[in-house]
Amino acid sequence: MQPFFAQRFAKVEPSFIREILKVAVNPEVISFAGGLPNPEFFPSEELEVATAKVLQNKGNGALQYAATEGFGPLRDYIAERYFKQHGMRVSPENILITNGSQQALDLIGKVLVDEGSDLIIEEPGYLGAIQALSVYQPNFRGVSLKDDGPDLAELDALLAEPNHARLMYGVTNFQNPSGLSYSLENRKAVAERLIKHKVLMVEDNPYGELRFEGEHLPPIAKLAPENVVLLGSFSKVVVPSFRLGWMVVPDWLRQKITIAKQASDLHTNGFVQQVLYSYLQDNSLDAHIDRIRTVYGQQKNAMEQALLRHCPGIDFTRPEGGMFLWLKLPQHINAMELFNLAIKENVAFVPGRPFYVRPDILNTARFSYSGADAATIEEGIGRLGRVIQRVL
Numbered sequence: 001m002q003p004f005f006a007q008r009f010a011k012v013e014p015s016f017i018r019e020i021l022k023v024a025v026n027p028e029v030i031s032f033a034g035g036l037p038n039p040e041f042f043p044s045e046e047l048e049v050a051t052a053k054v055l056q057n058k059g060n061g062a063l064q065y066a067a068t069e070g071f072g073p074l075r076d077y078i079a080e081r082y083f084k085q086h087g088m089r090v091s092p093e094n095i096l097i098t099n100g101s102q103q104a105l106d107l108i109g110k111v112l113v114d115e116g117s118d119l120i121i122e123e124p125g126y127l128g129a130i131q132a133l134s135v136y137q138p139n140f141r142g143v144s145l146k147d148d149g150p151d152l153a154e155l156d157a158l159l160a161e162p163n164h165a166r167l168m169y170g171v172t173n174f175q176n177p178s179g180l181s182y183s184l185e186n187r188k189a190v191a192e193r194l195i196k197h198k199v200l201m202v203e204d205n206p207y208g209e210l211r212f213e214g215e216h217l218p219p220i221a222k223l224a225p226e227n228v229v230l231l232g233s234f235s236k237v238v239v240p241s242f243r244l245g246w247m248v249v250p251d252w253l254r255q256k257i258t259i260a261k262q263a264s265d266l267h268t269n270g271f272v273q274q275v276l277y278s279y280l281q282d283n284s285l286d287a288h289i290d291r292i293r294t295v296y297g298q299q300k301n302a303m304e305q306a307l308l309r310h311c312p313g314i315d316f317t318r319p320e321g322g323m324f325l326w327l328k329l330p331q332h333i334n335a336m337e338l339f340n341l342a343i344k345e346n347v348a349f350v351p352g353r354p355f356y357v358r359p360d361i362l363n364t365a366r367f368s369y370s371g372a373d374a375a376t377i378e379e380g381i382g383r384l385g386r387v388i389q390r391v392l
Contacts, residue, residue, distance in 0.1 A: 008115070012134045013354075015127065030380035031348040032303075032367040035176060035323055039371075041292050042239050043279065050278035058274070066270030068262050070097025070246070074277045078232070078246055088222045094249050096257060097268045101206055101231040101245040105132040107260045108167075108202055108229065111253070113138050118165035120158055122150055124326070124355035124364065126176045126204065129169050140357035141165055145178060147317075149186030152193075159197045168194070168201045172220060173208040174322025177355050177366035181320060184217050191223035199227060200253075206233040206245075209289050211321035212297030226250050234276060236323070237289050242272050296323065302374035303367065303381065310385030316367075323370040326352070329363040333391055336362070341391070347383040 054062050069075070075092040082088040098104045105128070113119065113136035121129065123142035130140070141158050144151040150170065158164060170190075172182045182190070194201050203220050221230035233245040249257050261267075300319060307316055307327075315328040327349075329335060335351035342348065352364030369377060 008135060008137050012131065015131055026346070029343070029346045029348050030372065030376055030383070032369065032372065032377075032380060033348045033350045034371065035368050036371050037236050037240055037323075038292070038295065041288070041295075043283065043288065046279055046283050047239070047275065050275045050282065053278050053282075054271070054274045062271055062274055064270070066267045066273070068096075068258055068267045069093075070095065070268060071270060071273035071277060074273050074280075075246075077277065077280055082248075085216065086218050086222055088219070090248055094251065094254060096247050096249060096254075096261060097273060098245045098247055098261070099265065099268050100235060100243040101204060101233045101247075102128055102132055103264070103268075104229075104231050104245060104247040105129055105169075105202070105204075106135070107247075107257050107264065109133045109136040109138075110260045110264075111256045112167055112200070117167070118158075118163075120155070120165045120168040120199075121357060122170050122175065123358060123361075124177050124352055124366075125169070125357070126171055127354050128176075129202075129204065130355075130357065133169070138167075142357045145175065145180060147180060149180075149182035150190065152186070152189055155190070155193060159193060159199070164197065164199075166199055168199055169204070170201060171204045171207075173205055173217070174210065174319050174324070176207070176322075177324055177350070177352065178326040179317045179319030179322055179324045180326070181217070182220075187217065187220050188223060191220050191227070194220070194224045194227035201228045202231065203228050204231045206231070206236050207322040208232075209237055210293055210296060210323065212293045212300070213320035221248060226252070229253065237285065237292065238276065238279070242269075242276060244268065244272060244276055293321070296321075296370055299369040299372065299374065299377065300325065302377045303369040306378050306381035310381050311388055314388065323368050325367055325369065327365045327367060329365065329388075330392065331363055333388075334362045335365045338365070338387065338391060341387045342384055345383045345387055347380045347387075349384070 075095040078095050079090045079092045082090045109132060113133060115137040117138050118141050119138035120141050120143055122145045143154045174181055201220060205219060219230055221228035230248040317326045319325055336353060339351050350366040352366060353362055
């Protein structure tokens with residue numbers, strides 16, 4: 001049969017990271033490429049107990065179709081946690097359980113993005129968001145990410161344009177790919193601009209609870225609740241395979257997003273939602289996250305120290321949490337070419353080019369420390385350092 005495809009899909013590229021992971025599956029390769037939670041912390045035994053408990057207590061009723069918005073007690077739990085952590089009063093009615101935050105991005109694209117409409121995004125920006133929203137053919141407008149958040153001068157210039165973008169996407173805590181976070185002052189400044197210019201921000205926060213230095217900061221959603229869709233996920237703090245995320249949606253948007261969800265899949269896996277809720281009721285999520293934070297902090301420190309030893313003179317970010325740090329190489333080094341040399345030495349990372357919507361930045365790279373112990377990090381960064389010395 002002669003292939004044919006929808007026009008909107010013509011320019012959607014495969015995930016660059018997923019393609020790299022295919023190269024890095026060789027067990028001899030030390031991979032800092034995948035942004036994967038450390039499987040040592042998956043609570044498999046506790047989830048086994050939770051699964052049996054749901055089936056024993058609810059029987060076949062646990063296996064029936066469920067509400068589009070999600071399992072009510074789980075939504076209540078999320079709302080209560082926002083109040084406990086940030087003093088945010090979020091109604092459970094405004095929380096929609098999704099198949100990971102990736103589905104939330106797709107729903108936002110369906111409801112809010114027209115072909116050719118401007119969409120502001122950080123640079124570097126989350127590749128998954130770029131891919132998910134590309135399906136709806138927006139005109140991405142990049143704003144540079146500084147150490148304390150988006151460049152406010154660049155953001156002001158974009159918002160000063162006639163018919164400026166009405167939608168903005170950003171990761172405010174330990175951003176993927178850079179590891180950077182918005183400062184409190186920057187959050188307040190962004191919130192003011194959202195309100196003034198009537199812009200909706202998609203505030204993605206999958207890593208916010210993985211802070212191992214500094215103080216927790218309020219979401220921009222607390223500062224401008226009518227101008228923010230706040231995304232969250234259990235993938236980084238419980239298990240990724242459940243694909244359970246959520247979105248906090250303002251009242252004015254809630255019905256349209258719910259309709260889009262109904263049209264997409266009727267509802268997120270109802271049984272898994274009940275299992276997760278049972279686990280959360282019987283176990284301390286805070287204690288579980290504390291264990292993850294402690295180890296990730298140690299692994300981050302190990303990677304920083306290894307980079308200082310083996311890659312002197314190379315700039316990199318110093319994240320206070322999350323799973324990533326970001327290298328800025330000398331201008332003459334193409335990170336994709338460096339990757340091709342590094343993979344021959346059995347070490348992998350993600351070149352930075354796919355994280356930009358502007359094509360001229362080639363000397364950056366993302367490294368994940370969450371899945372490697374200190375000894376593995378030392379060996380892998382040592383290999384990288386030897387490759388860099390050859391191309392300097």
